[in-house]
Amino acid sequence: DTAVSQTPKYLVTQMGNDKSIKCEQNLGHDTMYWYKQDSKKFLKIMFSYNNKELIINETVPNRFSPKSPDKAHLNLHINSLELGDSAVYFCASSQDTRGEQYFGPGTRLTVT
């Protein structure tokens, strides 16, 4: 019954590794997002996808590559992880590009 789900919930990895986070929504929404929340709890948009098409990339390093295989899924792959990538990553979705956004439970990424 979970509306927006993410896996994994926790991810601990070493610098230089490559990792992926998966997101799925069962709300039938057209638009999905990735946000990064830093240690001071500041939430910042990374990417927006509408109907599987990338519509926003907020100056995120090329090491981050989102992929949307269909409207219900938006995955995030991160190459060559750095210490500064440690954060909580939230996936969200909305009915369209104007509607309220619903957030997944977050993935806490720790890079050592």
Added chain:
Amino acid sequence: EDKVVQSPLSLVVHEGDTVTLNCSYEVTNFRSLLWYKQEKKAPTFLFMLTSSGIEKKSGRLSSILDKKELFSILNITATQTGDSAIYLCAAGSNYKLTFGKGTLLTVNP
């Protein structure tokens, strides 16, 4: 650059008090103002405001938007310990939300 500023950054009150949280914004192509509550995990949606002067209410929570002054407030009456959380304000524009840094509300018994 789009900006959302919340005040105060933190607030400690006693159960039963009424609190007002503030949010100002400067956002290109503004469409809506949203409030979220974040406890330990994900932000949960409270309100979305698109029109000036129309109050939205849900139980003890209410919110209003002033599009002329670029400002919104969130009121919580008769606070309870379960209201303790970070309250996030976000301005919706082209395909994204710009968040403020949040107000940490602590309600003591």
